[in-house]
Amino acid sequence: MADIFRSEGKMLVVLVVLGIVFVGLVAYLIWMDRRIKKLEQKP
Amino acid sequence: MKAWKILAIVLVGYSLYAGLMFDVPRLVILNETIRNLYFHVPMWFSMIALLGGSLAYSFRFLRSGTEGQPSNLDRDNQARSFAEVAMVFAMLGLFTGMIWAKATWGAYWTADPKLQGTAVTLLIYAAYFILRTSIDDPEKRARLAAVYNVFAFVLMIVFIGILPRMTDSLHPGNGGNPAFGNYDLDNGMRMVFYPAVLGWILMGWWIATLRVRLERLRYRNNH
Numbered sequence: 001m002a003d004i005f006r007s008e009g010k011m012l013v014v015l016v017v018l019g020i021v022f023v024g025l026v027a028y029l030i031w032m033d034r035r036i037k038k039l040e041q042k043p
Numbered sequence: 044m045k046a047w048k049i050l051a052i053v054l055v056g057y058s059l060y061a062g063l064m065f066d067v068p069r070l071v072i073l074n075e076t077i078r079n080l081y082f083h084v085p086m087w088f089s090m091i092a093l094l095g096g097s098l099a100y101s102f103r104f105l106r107s108g109t110e111g112q113p114s115n116l117d118r119d120n121q122a123r124s125f126a127e128v129a130m131v132f133a134m135l136g137l138f139t140g141m142i143w144a145k146a147t148w149g150a151y152w153t154a155d156p157k158l159q160g161t162a163v164t165l166l167i168y169a170a171y172f173i174l175r176t177s178i179d180d181p182e183k184r185a186r187l188a189a190v191y192n193v194f195a196f197v198l199m200i201v202f203i204g205i206l207p208r209m210t211d212s213l214h215p216g217n218g219g220n221p222a223f224g225n226y227d228l229d230n231g232m233r234m235v236f237y238p239a240v241l242g243w244i245l246m247g248w249w250i251a252t253l254r255v256r257l258e259r260l261r262y263r264n265n266h
Contacts, residue, residue: 011063011064014063015059015060015063015064018059018063019059022055022056022059026052029249029250029253030044032253033044033048033249033253036253036256036257036260039260040256040259040260
């Protein structure tokens with residue numbers, strides 16, 4: 001279970017994959033936020 | 044960027060790391076899937092928070108039209124956008140729950156009161172969006188939708204919060220099944236679960252406000 005899960009190694013790979021997905025989605029959210037802000041500031 | 048948005052990123056990021064790497068109680072049948080608590084349950088908490096926000100905006104819309112004031116259609120935009128993002132979270136909660144159910148109960152779907160109640164809730168909110176598209180006058184649409192939204196929220200609480208607790212249910216937290224009891228959610232898990240819930244609620248709130256702002260821009264463009 002929990003111990004085997006990690007002791008077999010490669011758990012970090014899953015973490016990195018999830019991390020990439022998460023960072024990608026957050027970056028997209030921030031990008032969208034900024035674009036909307038720019039549009040809002042246009043008179 | 045506003046502080047609460049950074050907090051959302053930090054909390055969800057932390058919960059992804061801690062949710063996979065920290066120790067969890069060793070329980071039969073559940074095994075490692077107990078970690079799903081950090082990812083599946085926050086979807087539902089976020090849905091409820093966003094629907095609560097939607098309800099509040101509906102109330103504020105209904106109040107805006109009183110005392111000779113013109114009603115504020117932007118409140119309607121907020122109510123709709125929040126309900127929309129809430130439904131995205133509901134779908135995520137439903138699909139993650141189905142995967143978890145397959146692994147622990149042996150089936151993607153059972154005739155469990157919690158699951159059936161959720162399905163009914165989704166249909167109730169589907170009707171909210173259909174109701175909206177069936178009325179052309181924005182003022183009338185907003186008013187009817189706001190009243191219906193109050194009704195929908197109450198039913199949502201009844202169907203996913205009350206009824207499953209009154210009968211037998213497989214789902215944790217219902218029908219005498221423990222969920223947040225003192226023996227199955229240990230303190231280590233709380234340290235991951237609560238930040239995950241707060242983080243995802245803020246994340247959903249952020250997406251909903253983006254939706255609101257986009258709609259405002261569209262409205263401004265058309266008028």
